[in-house]
Amino acid sequence: MTDERSVAIIGGGPAGLMAAEVLAAGGVRVDLYDAKPSVGRKFLLAGKGGLNLTHSEDFAPFLSRFGERAAQIEPLLRAFDGPALRAWAEGLGVETFVGSSGRVFPKDLKAAPLLRAWLHRLRGAGVYFHMRSRWLGWSKEGALRIEGPDGEVQLTPRATVLALGGASWPQLGSDGAWAPWLAEQGADVAPLRSANCGFDVAGWSPLFAEKFAGQPVKPVALSVEGTDFHRQGEFVITATGIEGSLVYAASSLIRERIERDGQCRVLLDLLPSFDAAKVSAEVARGRGSRSMSTHLKSRLNIEGLKSGLLHEMLSKDEYHDPAVVARTLKAMPITLVRTRPVAEAISTAGGLRFESLSDQLMLRSKPGLFCAGEMLDWEAPTGGYLLTASMASGRAAGQGALEFLGQ
Numbered sequence: 395m396t397d398e399r400s401v402a403i404i405g406g407g408p409a410g411l412m413a414a415e416v417l418a419a420g421g422v423r424v425d426l427y428d429a430k431p432s433v434g435r436k437f438l439l440a441g442k443g444g445l446n447l448t449h450s451e452d453f454a455p456f457l458s459r460f461g462e463r464a465a466q467i468e469p470l471l472r473a474f475d476g477p478a479l480r481a482w483a484e485g486l487g488v489e490t491f492v493g494s495s496g497r498v499f500p501k502d503l504k505a506a507p508l509l510r511a512w513l514h515r516l517r518g519a520g521v522y523f524h525m526r527s528r529w530l531g532w533s534k535e536g537a538l539r540i541e542g543p544d545g546e547v548q549l550t551p552r553a554t555v556l557a558l559g560g561a562s563w564p565q566l567g568s569d570g571a572w573a574p575w576l577a578e579q580g581a582d583v584a585p586l587r588s589a590n591c592g593f594d595v596a597g598w599s600p601l602f603a604e605k606f607a608g609q610p611v612k613p614v615a616l617s618v619e620g621t622d623f624h625r626q627g628e629f630v631i632t633a634t635g636i637e638g639s640l641v642y643a644a645s646s647l648i649r650e651r652i653e654r655d656g657q658c659r660v661l662l663d664l665l666p667s668f669d670a671a672k673v674s675a676e677v678a679r680g681r682g683s684r685s686m687s688t689h690l691k692s693r694l695n696i697e698g699l700k701s702g703l704l705h706e707m708l709s710k711d712e713y714h715d716p717a718v719v720a721r722t723l724k725a726m727p728i729t730l731v732r733t734r735p736v737a738e739a740i741s742t743a744g745g746l747r748f749e750s751l752s753d754q755l756m757l758r759s760k761p762g763l764f765c766a767g768e769m770l771d772w773e774a775p776t777g778g779y780l781l782t783a784s785m786a787s788g789r790a791a792g793q794g795a796l797e798f799l800g801q
Protein backbone atom coordinates (compact mmCIF):
# COMPACT_ATOMS: atom_id res chain seq x y z
CA MET A 395 0.00 0.00 0.00
CA THR A 396 1.02 3.59 -0.48
CA ASP A 397 3.06 4.96 2.38
CA GLU A 398 4.28 8.41 3.13
CA ARG A 399 7.36 7.98 0.97
CA SER A 400 5.46 7.30 -2.21
CA VAL A 401 3.53 9.25 -4.83
CA ALA A 402 0.01 8.01 -5.57
CA ILE A 403 -1.26 8.10 -9.12
CA ILE A 404 -4.95 7.58 -9.57
CA GLY A 405 -5.96 6.45 -13.03
CA GLY A 406 -3.99 4.12 -15.29
CA GLY A 407 -4.83 5.55 -18.70
CA PRO A 408 -2.09 6.95 -20.93
CA ALA A 409 -1.83 10.14 -18.83
CA GLY A 410 -1.40 8.31 -15.51
CA LEU A 411 1.02 5.78 -16.97
CA MET A 412 3.14 8.57 -18.41
CA ALA A 413 3.20 10.34 -15.03
CA ALA A 414 4.26 7.03 -13.43
CA GLU A 415 7.08 6.67 -15.96
CA VAL A 416 8.50 10.10 -15.18
CA LEU A 417 8.22 9.69 -11.41
CA ALA A 418 9.74 6.21 -11.37
CA ALA A 419 12.60 7.44 -13.58
CA GLY A 420 13.13 10.19 -10.99
CA GLY A 421 13.71 7.53 -8.33
CA VAL A 422 10.39 7.95 -6.53
CA ARG A 423 8.27 5.04 -5.34
CA VAL A 424 5.01 5.10 -7.32
CA ASP A 425 1.74 3.43 -6.39
CA LEU A 426 -0.83 3.52 -9.17
CA TYR A 427 -4.50 2.90 -8.40
CA ASP A 428 -7.22 2.16 -10.93
CA ALA A 429 -10.86 1.31 -10.39
CA LYS A 430 -10.85 -1.31 -13.13
CA PRO A 431 -9.32 -4.81 -13.04
CA SER A 432 -6.69 -3.67 -15.59
CA VAL A 433 -5.24 -0.37 -16.80
CA GLY A 434 -5.40 1.28 -20.24
CA ARG A 435 -8.84 0.03 -21.24
CA LYS A 436 -9.68 3.05 -23.38
CA PHE A 437 -6.23 2.93 -24.92
CA LEU A 438 -6.91 -0.69 -25.90
CA LEU A 439 -10.27 0.28 -27.36
CA ALA A 440 -8.53 2.99 -29.41
CA GLY A 441 -6.48 0.11 -30.80
CA LYS A 442 -9.61 -1.28 -32.42
CA GLY A 443 -9.54 1.74 -34.72
CA GLY A 444 -5.84 1.20 -35.49
CA LEU A 445 -4.51 3.28 -32.56
CA ASN A 446 -3.92 6.70 -34.03
CA LEU A 447 -1.07 7.68 -31.71
CA THR A 448 -0.35 11.16 -32.99
CA HIS A 449 -0.22 13.28 -36.14
CA SER A 450 2.76 14.06 -38.37
CA GLU A 451 1.82 17.65 -39.22
CA ASP A 452 4.07 20.56 -38.23
CA PHE A 453 3.97 21.98 -34.73
CA ALA A 454 1.89 25.09 -35.54
CA PRO A 455 -1.06 23.34 -37.25
CA PHE A 456 -0.86 20.56 -34.65
CA LEU A 457 -1.15 23.06 -31.83
CA SER A 458 -4.00 24.91 -33.58
CA ARG A 459 -6.19 21.76 -33.14
CA PHE A 460 -6.50 22.65 -29.47
CA GLY A 461 -8.42 25.83 -30.34
CA GLU A 462 -9.01 28.10 -27.36
CA ARG A 463 -6.70 26.03 -25.19
CA ALA A 464 -3.70 26.09 -27.54
CA ALA A 465 -1.84 28.52 -25.26
CA GLN A 466 -2.11 26.16 -22.28
CA ILE A 467 -1.30 23.04 -24.31
CA GLU A 468 1.72 24.61 -26.04
CA PRO A 469 4.27 24.17 -23.22
CA LEU A 470 3.15 20.56 -22.74
CA LEU A 471 3.63 19.79 -26.43
CA ARG A 472 6.93 21.67 -26.61
CA ALA A 473 8.22 19.12 -24.10
CA PHE A 474 6.52 16.09 -25.70
CA ASP A 475 5.18 16.44 -29.24
CA GLY A 476 4.32 14.07 -32.07
CA PRO A 477 7.95 13.22 -33.00
CA ALA A 478 8.76 12.70 -29.28
CA LEU A 479 5.80 10.35 -28.96
CA ARG A 480 6.96 8.35 -31.97
CA ALA A 481 10.47 8.10 -30.53
CA TRP A 482 9.01 7.02 -27.20
CA ALA A 483 6.97 4.24 -28.89
CA GLU A 484 10.05 3.11 -30.76
CA GLY A 485 11.89 2.98 -27.43
CA LEU A 486 9.30 0.38 -26.43
CA GLY A 487 10.04 -1.62 -29.57
CA VAL A 488 6.94 -0.38 -31.43
CA GLU A 489 7.66 1.04 -34.87
CA THR A 490 5.23 3.63 -36.22
CA PHE A 491 4.27 4.83 -39.68
CA VAL A 492 2.53 7.86 -41.18
CA GLY A 493 -0.73 7.00 -42.94
CA SER A 494 -1.95 8.76 -46.07
CA SER A 495 -3.90 11.28 -43.94
CA GLY A 496 -0.75 12.24 -42.00
CA ARG A 497 -1.94 10.32 -38.94
CA VAL A 498 0.60 8.18 -37.12
CA PHE A 499 -0.07 4.55 -36.18
CA PRO A 500 1.93 1.61 -34.83
CA LYS A 501 3.05 -0.58 -37.72
CA ASP A 502 0.83 -3.46 -36.56
CA LEU A 503 -2.10 -1.05 -35.87
CA LYS A 504 -2.52 -2.62 -32.43
CA ALA A 505 -2.55 -1.15 -28.94
CA ALA A 506 -2.01 -4.34 -26.92
CA PRO A 507 1.70 -4.96 -27.75
CA LEU A 508 2.54 -1.32 -26.96
CA LEU A 509 0.62 -1.38 -23.67
CA ARG A 510 2.16 -4.72 -22.70
CA ALA A 511 5.70 -3.48 -23.33
CA TRP A 512 4.95 -0.25 -21.47
CA LEU A 513 3.55 -2.00 -18.38
CA HIS A 514 6.48 -4.41 -18.37
CA ARG A 515 8.90 -1.48 -18.34
CA LEU A 516 6.94 0.36 -15.64
CA ARG A 517 6.87 -2.70 -13.37
CA GLY A 518 10.60 -3.10 -13.92
CA ALA A 519 11.06 0.53 -12.88
CA GLY A 520 9.28 -0.19 -9.60
CA VAL A 521 5.74 1.07 -10.26
CA TYR A 522 3.23 -0.81 -8.06
CA PHE A 523 -0.17 -1.35 -9.62
CA HIS A 524 -3.27 -1.58 -7.42
CA MET A 525 -6.23 -2.70 -9.47
CA ARG A 526 -9.93 -2.65 -8.49
CA SER A 527 -9.03 0.32 -6.31
CA ARG A 528 -11.47 3.15 -6.70
CA TRP A 529 -10.66 6.60 -5.42
CA LEU A 530 -13.66 8.06 -3.55
CA GLY A 531 -12.44 11.59 -2.86
CA TRP A 532 -10.86 12.88 0.34
CA SER A 533 -11.62 12.18 3.98
CA LYS A 534 -12.34 15.09 6.34
CA GLU A 535 -8.70 14.92 7.39
CA GLY A 536 -7.57 15.27 3.78
CA ALA A 537 -6.50 11.64 3.16
CA LEU A 538 -7.22 9.90 -0.15
CA ARG A 539 -10.07 7.43 0.26
CA ILE A 540 -9.47 4.29 -1.78
CA GLU A 541 -11.96 1.46 -1.90
CA GLY A 542 -10.00 -1.67 -2.76
CA PRO A 543 -10.70 -5.40 -2.78
CA ASP A 544 -10.24 -5.50 1.03
CA GLY A 545 -12.40 -2.49 1.84
CA GLU A 546 -11.62 1.19 2.22
CA VAL A 547 -8.18 2.53 3.10
CA GLN A 548 -7.03 6.09 3.62
CA LEU A 549 -3.71 7.26 2.21
CA THR A 550 -1.49 10.24 2.75
CA PRO A 551 1.16 10.07 0.03
CA ARG A 552 3.82 12.75 -0.45
CA ALA A 553 2.12 13.87 -3.64
CA THR A 554 -0.78 12.71 -5.79
CA VAL A 555 -1.37 12.72 -9.53
CA LEU A 556 -4.98 12.43 -10.66
CA ALA A 557 -5.35 11.16 -14.23
CA LEU A 558 -8.98 10.11 -14.16
CA GLY A 559 -9.97 10.74 -17.79
CA GLY A 560 -13.15 12.47 -18.93
CA ALA A 561 -16.65 11.00 -18.89
CA SER A 562 -16.93 9.21 -22.21
CA TRP A 563 -17.32 5.43 -22.36
CA PRO A 564 -17.73 5.14 -18.54
CA GLN A 565 -17.78 1.35 -18.85
CA LEU A 566 -14.01 1.64 -19.48
CA GLY A 567 -13.42 3.43 -16.17
CA SER A 568 -13.56 7.20 -16.67
CA ASP A 569 -16.94 8.30 -15.35
CA GLY A 570 -16.39 11.94 -14.35
CA ALA A 571 -17.36 11.22 -10.73
CA TRP A 572 -14.35 13.30 -9.69
CA ALA A 573 -15.77 16.62 -10.90
CA PRO A 574 -17.69 17.61 -7.71
CA TRP A 575 -14.90 16.33 -5.46
CA LEU A 576 -12.39 18.62 -7.11
CA ALA A 577 -14.85 21.51 -7.10
CA GLU A 578 -15.13 21.06 -3.30
CA GLN A 579 -11.36 21.53 -3.12
CA GLY A 580 -11.64 24.94 -4.73
CA ALA A 581 -11.00 23.80 -8.32
CA ASP A 582 -12.83 25.46 -11.19
CA VAL A 583 -14.41 22.63 -13.20
CA ALA A 584 -16.13 23.34 -16.52
CA PRO A 585 -19.14 21.04 -17.12
CA LEU A 586 -18.15 17.79 -18.85
CA ARG A 587 -19.61 17.70 -22.35
CA SER A 588 -19.49 15.50 -25.42
CA ALA A 589 -16.65 16.00 -27.90
CA ASN A 590 -16.11 14.07 -31.14
CA CYS A 591 -19.69 12.94 -30.87
CA GLY A 592 -22.88 12.30 -32.81
CA PHE A 593 -26.07 14.36 -32.92
CA ASP A 594 -29.82 13.77 -33.06
CA VAL A 595 -31.88 15.18 -35.91
CA ALA A 596 -35.35 16.59 -35.32
CA GLY A 597 -36.57 13.10 -36.19
CA TRP A 598 -36.01 10.61 -38.99
CA SER A 599 -39.20 8.95 -40.15
CA PRO A 600 -39.43 5.42 -38.67
CA LEU A 601 -39.16 3.95 -42.16
CA PHE A 602 -35.96 5.84 -42.99
CA ALA A 603 -34.34 5.05 -39.63
CA GLU A 604 -35.18 1.38 -39.90
CA LYS A 605 -33.88 1.07 -43.43
CA PHE A 606 -30.72 3.17 -43.25
CA ALA A 607 -29.43 3.28 -39.63
CA GLY A 608 -25.83 2.06 -39.61
CA GLN A 609 -25.20 2.90 -43.27
CA PRO A 610 -22.44 5.30 -44.33
CA VAL A 611 -23.08 8.41 -46.41
CA LYS A 612 -20.12 8.80 -48.77
CA PRO A 613 -18.73 10.70 -50.41
CA VAL A 614 -20.36 13.75 -48.94
CA ALA A 615 -19.31 17.26 -47.97
CA LEU A 616 -20.69 18.86 -44.84
CA SER A 617 -20.97 22.58 -44.05
CA VAL A 618 -22.07 24.06 -40.76
CA GLU A 619 -24.41 26.94 -41.54
CA GLY A 620 -23.15 30.29 -40.32
CA THR A 621 -19.54 29.09 -40.03
CA ASP A 622 -16.76 28.49 -42.54
CA PHE A 623 -16.67 24.76 -41.78
CA HIS A 624 -16.84 22.85 -45.07
CA ARG A 625 -15.24 19.46 -45.45
CA GLN A 626 -15.57 16.32 -47.51
CA GLY A 627 -15.57 12.89 -45.90
CA GLU A 628 -18.11 10.41 -44.68
CA PHE A 629 -20.47 9.81 -41.78
CA VAL A 630 -23.05 7.29 -40.66
CA ILE A 631 -26.82 7.49 -40.25
CA THR A 632 -27.97 6.41 -36.77
CA ALA A 633 -31.44 5.56 -35.49
CA THR A 634 -31.79 9.11 -34.20
CA GLY A 635 -29.35 11.19 -36.23
CA ILE A 636 -25.79 11.21 -37.55
CA GLU A 637 -22.30 10.28 -36.31
CA GLY A 638 -18.88 9.33 -37.68
CA SER A 639 -15.63 10.99 -38.66
CA LEU A 640 -16.97 13.92 -40.68
CA VAL A 641 -19.54 14.75 -37.99
CA TYR A 642 -16.91 14.45 -35.24
CA ALA A 643 -14.69 16.92 -37.08
CA ALA A 644 -17.50 19.51 -36.93
CA SER A 645 -18.79 18.44 -33.54
CA SER A 646 -17.43 21.21 -31.30
CA LEU A 647 -18.94 23.84 -33.62
CA ILE A 648 -22.27 22.02 -33.85
CA ARG A 649 -22.41 21.45 -30.08
CA GLU A 650 -21.78 25.14 -29.41
CA ARG A 651 -24.48 26.21 -31.89
CA ILE A 652 -26.99 23.85 -30.29
CA GLU A 653 -26.08 25.19 -26.84
CA ARG A 654 -26.53 28.75 -28.09
CA ASP A 655 -29.51 28.46 -30.45
CA GLY A 656 -31.21 25.21 -29.47
CA GLN A 657 -30.40 23.73 -32.88
CA CYS A 658 -27.84 23.76 -35.67
CA ARG A 659 -28.33 23.41 -39.39
CA VAL A 660 -25.79 21.55 -41.47
CA LEU A 661 -25.83 21.41 -45.26
CA LEU A 662 -24.93 18.20 -47.05
CA ASP A 663 -23.48 18.15 -50.53
CA LEU A 664 -24.34 14.66 -51.73
CA LEU A 665 -22.45 15.16 -54.98
CA PRO A 666 -19.21 16.85 -53.92
CA SER A 667 -17.37 16.05 -57.13
CA PHE A 668 -19.94 17.77 -59.38
CA ASP A 669 -20.54 21.51 -59.41
CA ALA A 670 -24.04 22.92 -59.00
CA ALA A 671 -24.41 23.76 -62.72
CA LYS A 672 -23.62 20.20 -63.74
CA VAL A 673 -26.08 18.78 -61.19
CA SER A 674 -28.84 21.18 -62.34
CA ALA A 675 -28.22 20.30 -65.98
CA GLU A 676 -28.31 16.56 -65.30
CA VAL A 677 -31.46 16.69 -63.17
CA ALA A 678 -33.21 18.93 -65.74
CA ARG A 679 -32.46 16.65 -68.71
CA GLY A 680 -35.55 15.09 -70.25
CA ARG A 681 -36.39 11.85 -68.51
CA GLY A 682 -39.24 10.68 -70.75
CA SER A 683 -41.40 8.17 -68.95
CA ARG A 684 -38.68 7.22 -66.45
CA SER A 685 -39.37 7.85 -62.79
CA MET A 686 -37.36 10.56 -61.03
CA SER A 687 -35.58 7.84 -59.00
CA THR A 688 -34.45 5.99 -62.13
CA HIS A 689 -33.47 9.28 -63.75
CA LEU A 690 -31.32 10.36 -60.78
CA LYS A 691 -29.74 6.95 -60.59
CA SER A 692 -28.77 6.85 -64.25
CA ARG A 693 -27.64 10.52 -64.55
CA LEU A 694 -26.01 11.09 -61.16
CA ASN A 695 -25.71 7.70 -59.52
CA ILE A 696 -28.09 8.78 -56.76
CA GLU A 697 -29.49 5.59 -55.26
CA GLY A 698 -29.79 3.72 -51.97
CA LEU A 699 -29.17 5.88 -48.95
CA LYS A 700 -28.65 9.13 -50.91
CA SER A 701 -31.95 8.55 -52.68
CA GLY A 702 -33.51 7.73 -49.31
CA LEU A 703 -32.26 11.05 -47.91
CA LEU A 704 -33.85 12.95 -50.79
CA HIS A 705 -37.17 11.21 -50.20
CA GLU A 706 -36.86 11.87 -46.48
CA MET A 707 -36.23 15.59 -46.91
CA LEU A 708 -38.57 16.50 -49.79
CA SER A 709 -42.33 16.43 -50.14
CA LYS A 710 -43.78 14.53 -53.10
CA ASP A 711 -44.18 17.72 -55.11
CA GLU A 712 -40.71 18.96 -54.31
CA TYR A 713 -39.27 15.60 -55.33
CA HIS A 714 -40.66 16.11 -58.81
CA ASP A 715 -39.36 19.66 -59.18
CA PRO A 716 -35.93 19.44 -60.91
CA ALA A 717 -34.75 22.80 -59.53
CA VAL A 718 -35.55 21.81 -55.95
CA VAL A 719 -33.99 18.36 -56.38
CA ALA A 720 -30.77 19.82 -57.86
CA ARG A 721 -30.53 22.41 -55.10
CA THR A 722 -31.13 19.82 -52.41
CA LEU A 723 -28.54 17.41 -53.78
CA LYS A 724 -25.90 20.14 -53.45
CA ALA A 725 -27.07 21.67 -50.14
CA MET A 726 -29.44 19.42 -48.21
CA PRO A 727 -30.34 21.11 -44.93
CA ILE A 728 -30.39 18.84 -41.89
CA THR A 729 -31.39 20.28 -38.54
CA LEU A 730 -29.52 18.87 -35.56
CA VAL A 731 -31.27 19.37 -32.25
CA ARG A 732 -29.35 17.41 -29.63
CA THR A 733 -25.79 16.42 -28.86
CA ARG A 734 -25.51 12.72 -28.03
CA PRO A 735 -24.68 12.03 -24.36
CA VAL A 736 -21.03 12.25 -23.27
CA ALA A 737 -21.09 8.55 -22.34
CA GLU A 738 -21.30 7.77 -26.09
CA ALA A 739 -18.75 10.34 -27.24
CA ILE A 740 -15.16 9.62 -28.26
CA SER A 741 -13.89 12.26 -25.86
CA THR A 742 -14.87 14.89 -23.33
CA ALA A 743 -14.84 18.67 -23.48
CA GLY A 744 -14.81 20.67 -20.26
CA GLY A 745 -13.08 19.54 -17.08
CA LEU A 746 -10.61 21.04 -14.70
CA ARG A 747 -9.81 24.56 -15.93
CA PHE A 748 -6.13 25.43 -16.41
CA GLU A 749 -6.75 28.64 -14.44
CA SER A 750 -6.99 26.42 -11.32
CA LEU A 751 -3.58 24.90 -12.04
CA SER A 752 0.00 26.04 -11.80
CA ASP A 753 2.30 25.70 -14.82
CA GLN A 754 3.33 22.33 -13.35
CA LEU A 755 -0.34 21.22 -13.41
CA MET A 756 -0.63 21.41 -9.63
CA LEU A 757 -3.98 22.44 -8.20
CA ARG A 758 -3.30 25.88 -6.75
CA SER A 759 -5.76 25.32 -3.90
CA LYS A 760 -4.23 21.96 -2.94
CA PRO A 761 -0.43 21.86 -3.03
CA GLY A 762 0.94 18.43 -3.89
CA LEU A 763 -2.06 17.48 -6.04
CA PHE A 764 -1.33 17.29 -9.79
CA CYS A 765 -3.83 16.58 -12.58
CA ALA A 766 -3.38 15.36 -16.15
CA GLY A 767 -5.03 13.96 -19.24
CA GLU A 768 -8.52 14.24 -20.58
CA MET A 769 -9.88 15.41 -17.22
CA LEU A 770 -8.33 18.83 -17.96
CA ASP A 771 -10.41 21.40 -19.83
CA TRP A 772 -9.20 21.05 -23.41
CA GLU A 773 -10.59 19.35 -26.46
CA ALA A 774 -9.27 18.40 -29.86
CA PRO A 775 -10.50 16.53 -32.92
CA THR A 776 -9.59 12.92 -33.62
CA GLY A 777 -6.27 12.48 -35.39
CA GLY A 778 -3.98 11.42 -32.55
CA TYR A 779 -4.23 14.77 -30.75
CA LEU A 780 -6.11 13.29 -27.78
CA LEU A 781 -3.50 10.69 -26.91
CA THR A 782 -0.61 13.08 -27.55
CA ALA A 783 -1.99 15.76 -25.22
CA SER A 784 -3.03 13.20 -22.59
CA MET A 785 0.48 11.76 -22.51
CA ALA A 786 2.20 15.15 -22.70
CA SER A 787 0.17 16.40 -19.74
CA GLY A 788 0.85 13.18 -17.79
CA ARG A 789 4.53 13.76 -18.34
CA ALA A 790 4.27 17.37 -17.19
CA ALA A 791 2.30 16.40 -14.07
CA GLY A 792 4.88 13.71 -13.22
CA GLN A 793 7.68 16.23 -13.60
CA GLY A 794 5.73 18.76 -11.56
CA ALA A 795 5.36 16.20 -8.75
CA LEU A 796 9.09 15.41 -8.90
CA GLU A 797 9.93 19.10 -8.56
CA PHE A 798 7.46 19.43 -5.71
CA LEU A 799 9.16 16.58 -3.83
CA GLY A 800 12.52 18.21 -4.48
CA GLN A 801 11.25 21.25 -2.62
Ligand SMILES: Cc1cc2nc3c(=O)[nH]c(=O)nc-3n(C[C@H](O)[C@H](O)[C@H](O)COP(=O)(O)OP(=O)(O)OC[C@H]3O[C@@H](n4cnc5c(N)ncnc54)[C@H](O)[C@@H]3O)c2cc1C
Nearest residue numbers: 405407408409429440446529559567568767768778780781
Ligand atom coordinates in the same frame (compact mmCIF):
# COMPACT_ATOMS: atom_id res chain seq x y z
C1 LIG B 1 -13.64 4.51 -29.09
C2 LIG B 1 -12.47 5.44 -28.80
C3 LIG B 1 -11.40 5.49 -29.70
C4 LIG B 1 -10.33 6.36 -29.48
N1 LIG B 1 -9.31 6.40 -30.37
C5 LIG B 1 -8.30 7.29 -30.22
C6 LIG B 1 -7.22 7.35 -31.14
O1 LIG B 1 -7.11 6.54 -32.06
N2 LIG B 1 -6.29 8.33 -30.96
C7 LIG B 1 -6.34 9.22 -29.92
O2 LIG B 1 -5.48 10.10 -29.83
N3 LIG B 1 -7.32 9.13 -28.99
C8 LIG B 1 -8.30 8.20 -29.11
N4 LIG B 1 -9.30 8.13 -28.18
C9 LIG B 1 -9.23 9.01 -26.99
C10 LIG B 1 -8.17 8.53 -25.98
O3 LIG B 1 -8.32 7.15 -25.76
C11 LIG B 1 -8.33 9.30 -24.66
O4 LIG B 1 -8.24 10.68 -24.92
C12 LIG B 1 -7.27 8.90 -23.64
O5 LIG B 1 -7.41 7.53 -23.29
C13 LIG B 1 -7.37 9.76 -22.37
O6 LIG B 1 -6.36 9.34 -21.50
P1 LIG B 1 -6.48 9.59 -19.92
O7 LIG B 1 -5.32 8.86 -19.33
O8 LIG B 1 -6.63 11.03 -19.66
O9 LIG B 1 -7.85 8.91 -19.48
P2 LIG B 1 -8.39 7.41 -19.62
O10 LIG B 1 -7.69 6.68 -20.70
O11 LIG B 1 -9.86 7.53 -19.67
O12 LIG B 1 -7.96 6.73 -18.25
C14 LIG B 1 -8.52 7.13 -17.02
C15 LIG B 1 -8.30 6.00 -16.02
O13 LIG B 1 -8.73 6.46 -14.75
C16 LIG B 1 -9.43 5.43 -14.09
N5 LIG B 1 -10.33 6.05 -13.13
C17 LIG B 1 -11.30 6.96 -13.37
N6 LIG B 1 -11.91 7.31 -12.22
C18 LIG B 1 -11.31 6.61 -11.23
C19 LIG B 1 -11.48 6.53 -9.80
N7 LIG B 1 -12.39 7.27 -9.16
N8 LIG B 1 -10.67 5.70 -9.09
C20 LIG B 1 -9.72 4.96 -9.71
N9 LIG B 1 -9.53 4.97 -11.05
C21 LIG B 1 -10.31 5.79 -11.79
C22 LIG B 1 -10.14 4.69 -15.20
O14 LIG B 1 -10.47 3.36 -14.83
C23 LIG B 1 -9.12 4.76 -16.34
O15 LIG B 1 -8.27 3.62 -16.34
C24 LIG B 1 -10.35 7.22 -28.34
C25 LIG B 1 -11.41 7.16 -27.43
C26 LIG B 1 -12.46 6.27 -27.65
C27 LIG B 1 -13.60 6.22 -26.66
